Every structure is written in structure tokens, then in C-alpha cells.
Amino acid sequence: MVTVNKNYLKLPGSYLFSTIAKKVAAYQREHPRERIIRLGIGDVTQPLAPAIIDSLHKAVDEMAHAETFRGYAPDLGYDFLRNAIAANDYEARGCRISPEEIFVSDGAKSDSGNIQEIFGIDNKVAVCDPVYPVYVDTNVMAGRTGEYNPAHENFDNVIYMPCREENGFLPEFPKETPDLIYLCFPNNPSGAAITKERLQEWVDYANKTGAVIIYDAAYEAYITEENIPHSIYECEGARTCAIELRSFSKNAGFTGVRLGFTVVPKELVRDGVTLHSLWARRHGTKFNGAPYIVQRAGEAVYSQEGKAQLKTQIDYYMRNAKVIYEGLKNAGYSVSGGVNAPYIWLKTPDNMTSWEFFDYLLDKAHVVGTPGSGFGAQGEGFFRLTAFGTYENTVEAIERMAAL
């Protein structure tokens, strides 16, 4: 008789964004005439840049002729894309990352969920609180987190690093030494950025303790300030302690195109095994490459036209971030984020819980955001708005909120 993976049953409720989608759909059914503005899920709204569209059409045409048709892609990605990534995202920033250390995938969500597989079940995981739910949920599914504790809304065997106003929404070294440390900067959900000096401290800590940092840099394209690292490999020693996750979703609008990559330096060795070889084995066994046409689209991100067009796109979203940040500040809200990240993190007014504010905002302003408590216990009393809407919708949403 088959048994199921009982770790799945420890997961409380459904995936955060599924819950929000259901709540919004139900509200819209009951109020069909209200125009809801969605600043909740981090989905982009601008169309793909012309350079990317051209590249896609060209690749599709190649698939139409036997001489240029492409079947199975190389497991780890086409060289044309891995080379472009190494040159532009790393070499240009003074980071020593070779194309062979870059694993192309169908997106950072898959990678951030799958990466824990190459580690033992006995590892102790540390996450920021609040946190992108995928890091925790995938470790729950693997059996690495212990039981769910409803009173504290957390798992017994996870180290939560509170990121609150008091510490500038940045984690501090935990009392108990973790084995696997998930860090995401610029941060989802809080929009907080980490300086190079602070990140260097984490790299040193990991090298000293033998921990591995899973560094999610999905939002690096939104960094506007100096001294904020775009990659953890800008820090000395990161090659022996850090894996970096990258996405094309936010810098190039690929949320519906699906492309990402993970960097595993060859010097990263634990238990006498190179993690690079383990991740290569996983890729080769459970994945069959990102689509050729999508990898060509990724290549176009690094072309001269692509870069210029995407800078305009990011500027567009960052103008929205400013509208939200300043609009809410002027309306008396306590806000952070929005400067090096497309997320604005606000304190709910009048001591409302995050979900109370969600319902209130949906009902009174017909604006959808994401309840901070959905990202962890320490997110309670906070709320995330994203800059990925259209400019017009963003302005209107903030006007509605300011008028409440």
C-alpha cells in the first residue's frame, strides 16, 4: 500500500498567492462593477521589449526548418546564453564566475525550490522572517523543518531571523548556528537592500561555520544606490560558501516566459563533494533544459538594444515605486523599501492585522496587496505593494488609498 509524503501535510493552508487569487476572484464576483487594481503578486505588466520580441521571432523561424531546428538543449544551458551571463552579470562587475558555473533553468522559483534537494535532511535551515514562502515550504516538503507550530505560526526546526523596523529589516546572526542560510537582497517582501559590508559579514560567517548561503538576487536590476552589491560574488570568499539564484522575470518581464539561472562555483565543497557536481546531476536527471527560443530571448536581454530597452522598463517601474513610496508617506503611512527594489513595505494603520488590512483595502479602495503575515510571523502588521502595475493604475491606487 502506497504511503504519501506526510511532510506535505505539515504545510498550513495553501500557497499564499493562490489564497489571494481566490479571495480577489470571490470579491470580484460579488462586486462585478468595481475596478480592482492589483499591486499584490509581483507580476509585471509591461510587454516584452522589442529586442526580445525580435529574438523570439527569429528563434521560432529557426525551429521551422530542418537545418536550423533545435531539439534537446544542453542540460545546463546553451553556451551563447551562459557566456552572455558570465560576461555581463559577473565579469563586468569584477566577479570571477565562469560560464560552466552557470546553470540555466526555467526560472528562479523552480531553482529556489529545488536547490535544497542536494543537501542532507539533517541540515538546519535559517531564513529571514518575513520570507519568500518557497524557501520554507520546500524545506517542509523535504522533511527538514520539524512540525508546524500554530501558536507561533512557524516550524519547530527552522531558525527564523526577524527582520523588523528595529534592525532596518536586515537579519542578524542567529544564536544557533545554521547550516543553510537563505538570503534575498534586494529583499522580497520588504524591499530592503544590504550593503556590501554587511553582506561580506555574512560571507565571512558562512565560511567560518561551514554554512552555505543560498543568495536570491532576483531583484538586483532594481538597485539604484552605490555600495549595494548586485551579486554575492562581489564579496570576497563567496565562491567557497554561496550559491546565487537569478531570474529574468523582474529585469526583463519574463514572468510568463520562464527563464532563470543558478550559479554554483566549483570551489564550493562540502562533505568532500563539489556542490556543482550534485546540482549538475540534478539538472541532468530531472530537467531537460529551458526552451531554445526562450534561451535566445534571454540572450537578447544582454544585447545593446535589449539593455537600453530594459533600462527604460525598469525606470518605468521605479517611477511607480516612487509614486507608492511618496504617496503613502505623504498620506501618513510608515513605509520602507522602494529605493533599490520594486517592493514597498508598509505598516498597517490602526494596528490592523495584515489580513484585516488586505480585506479593508480590497473592500474600500479595491486595491490588492499582499499581507505581510503571509511571509512569516514577523510580517504581521505589515503589507507589501509592488511597483509592477501600470503607471496609471499605480497613481490611481495610491490616490484611492490616500483618500481613505
Next chain:
Amino acid sequence: MVTVNKNYLKLPGSYLFSTIAKKVAAYQREHPRERIIRLGIGDVTQPLAPAIIDSLHKAVDEMAHAETFRGYAPDLGYDFLRNAIAANDYEARGCRISPEEIFVSDGAKSDSGNIQEIFGIDNKVAVCDPVYPVYVDTNVMAGRTGEYNPAHENFDNVIYMPCREENGFLPEFPKETPDLIYLCFPNNPSGAAITKERLQEWVDYANKTGAVIIYDAAYEAYITEENIPHSIYECEGARTCAIELRSFSKNAGFTGVRLGFTVVPKELVRDGVTLHSLWARRHGTKFNGAPYIVQRAGEAVYSQEGKAQLKTQIDYYMRNAKVIYEGLKNAGYSVSGGVNAPYIWLKTPDNMTSWEFFDYLLDKAHVVGTPGSGFGAQGEGFFRLTAFGTYENTVEAIERMAAL
């Protein structure tokens, strides 16, 4: 200090097709003037059908305009595709499968590797021998197989069901009762097909014992004979014991496009849990949907033009299968498969081992095939050729082999 997943270290050697690729590359480097013909890996060579190309271009154009741009896809797939699958692959064959039971993914390799995650580690796995390596390797990685036994080239805690000439390359009920049963028909690598009556026996067996069948039907489009089921749901009772995996790689040439789907009927319950809910949770947490443009390409597979064009494509490959099957038979080889599948399974001549024959064929005929022993101990002494080459290459490869 981080520990690694030590189950990975139990895997002997590298993934089969990586080994072959390396051997062929080395041979080509040493013999740059030889024209190697590849009938090894199951990769297609015909370009995408015009209906699919049109659909891709149209979808790319939609991504270029804000009004028609698509961001994150629904986790489980767009309705337009799930509806087309349900109507064409199931309803049209008298199978009761609803669109909600269809999970669209980036391909059957991912699904066949990931599906084991929703089951407990304590389950006993049964596989055919020879077998598609992904089924076994992903269970090894999860810790479900025990240790590797080099003397027998197998894992201690896996039930291997020998599929040899004596039993028509079909599995028999094992002595020990398994929990999870992987079946692939038409079979990779042997090309053997199973009749509806025989498959019904497996469904009855699973329902009686509480086992779950993972049914890989990636090659169903190649079935030419009557009474060979295209789906396990053609058998009575399969909705309470079977998960079906499907691919667009072989019926529509999507090896480099990446699209597949898995069917989990809502009646499939174990441990009091619907497997549908577990797989939905996995999809929602570790996957972010297949690309919109690729799902539109999948939709085109079911259009009237798409169907007609793909029938021509499959006929083309099946003509190759006939060339291989009859050419080798006339040359004195013992061959099977190739009638309901794009794979021909041949006995190595002169008692050569599978790898000896691989080297011999590469060296003497410059033809690449796949050693049967790479699919399991019982594949020793056998060799797989695929019908996915061009017609001209296939004819030449068989002429070269016949001339040896």
C-alpha cells in the same frame, strides 16, 4: 556545517546520455572526417509543423503589446490547453478525465522525476528492467532504493521486473508486492507495446494491492495496432490507481520546446489524501507554469491543421522504424519493437556486450545507438536504435550496419 544529500553519491557513473555524448565527441575529435549518424538519443530531427510555428509567432506578438501581454501563467496550465488535452487525448478515446485533473508542465522528464516526491520514502518501487533511467535515479536521489550493488548492477531495495525475449519484453507480477509501479508503454527502450487486456491486469493488481502505477505514455502517438491502449484510463478502475505522464516531445517534436502534462485523477486517494492535492501543491510551490507561448504551441497540436501535419511527421518517423526493423532483420539481426514505437531493440551479435557493440558500431559504421545495459542489467546484450533521424541518414546507417 552543511551536509550533502548522500543518496546522490549512490548513483553509479553519470547520466547515460551524457556518457554517450562524451564518447561520441571524443571519437569525432579523433576522427574528424567520419560522418557520424546518431540514432542514439531519442531526439527528433523534423522541424516544428507549420501550424505550431504560426501559433508561436502569434503568441510572441501578443507578448509585444501591453493589452495582450501575459505574465505568470496559472500554476497548473492555461484552460485553453487543458481543455484541448481533455477533449482530444481523453474524451475522444472514451476516457473520463476532466481538465482540472491535467497538470501542464515543462516536459515529461521533469514530471517523471518529480512525481515520486509526493510519496513517502518508505514505499517500495518496482520498475521494468531495462528501464528509462530517470525513474530509478530520481528514487535513488530521494533515498528510496537502498545501496547500489555493483555485482548485480542494481539497487538493493528496488523490485526489478525483467523484460526479456522470453516474456515478450513485458513485465510479470513480481513476487514481492510493490507500492509504486513505473510502467512505460509503448516502451522505452524496448519498443514493446502492451495490450489493453494485459494493462487491465496491472490496473486490477494495483487496485487490489493499494499500489499506484506511474504510467508513462510518452510514445502513444506511435501506436499503429488495434487493441493497444493509448492511455491507461482506457482500462476500468485506472482512476483509483494510476497517474499518467504525457509528453509533446515525440508526437509534436517539442524536445527543444518543452511541454508535457501529468494526469492525476481526483479519485486517487492514499493515506486518506488525494494525490491530486499533493501534486497541485508541488506544482504551486516549486514550478511557475510553462511559458505562455509554449502552451499556445501545445494548443496548436490539437488544431485540425496541426493534427494533419503531425500525422505526416509521425508517418515519416515510422517509415524510418520500418527501414531499421526490416533492414536489420534481413541482415540477420534479432530485432523487436518499431511497430507501435519509434524504438528498435536488437540483440547484439556475437555475444558482444552492449557497450562493446556501441564502440564497435561507432568505430566500424560510425553509427551511434544506445547500449541496452545503460537501461538496466537485463538490457545487457541489447541495443536501442531510434527512428527519429532523417530518412536519408536512417537508410545510410542501416546500409552501413548491414555491410559490416
